[in-house]
Amino acid sequence: MDELTSRDVREREKRRKDNAKTGLGCGVLLLFGLIWYSASGDGGDDGAASYPMVSSTSARGYVAPAQGAPAGGGSHERFITRTSGLTPWPFTVESGVLRCRPGQQVTFEAGSREYGVNGLAQARYPKPFPVWADDLALGNGLKVDISAVLNVGLALC
Structure with missing residues (x-):
């Protein structure tokens, strides 16, 4: 029971890759949001x-x-x-x-x-x-x- 089957290993690898893609997507979205916010003129410059x-x-x-x-x-x-x-x-x-x-x-x-x-x-x-x-x-x-x-x-x- 303690041994992982090759199917379990493949499923874990797939979940790891999916999580990495999701994390990358969130990071890219956050970066674009910060760029948009600073370019909008409301990025903290009180003028x-x-x-x-x-x-x-x-x-x-x-x-x-x-x-x-x-x-x-x-x-x-x-x-x-x-x-x-x-x-x-x-x-x-x-x-x-x-x-x-x-x-x-x-x-x-x-x-x-x-x-x-x-x-x-x-x-x-x-x-x-x-x-x-x-x-x-x-x-x-x-x-x-x-x-x-x-x-x-x-x-x-």
Whole structure:
């Protein structure tokens, strides 16, 4: 019973070869997926070289448009304040820099932290909970509607 028949040996050899083909196929598929992901522009490059950094002094004054700015000469970022007309104002800070990063990632920078406003940006940046105001009318820790800020941010893309 302990001896393998030639048929058993052939079956084991066939299974080994089939498993090797399957492993090779999965490896090739994974390689193509990684190549496609990196070529799609979402491969982790946050585009920092494309966007100028805004210090607190430059945010109060003129901010040069980013290289490769959108058609019409616009910039991919905008300094916004509580008095910018965005109602309701969803933040606990008075002002910050709203940006559109590559892949329509909308971010808001307050102080030295940059937060993801939409889900695309929150995959890379922290959620804005530290600066996102509670809606006192709704209570229960619910937050102020952030859609006005999101719409302005998407317009920067």
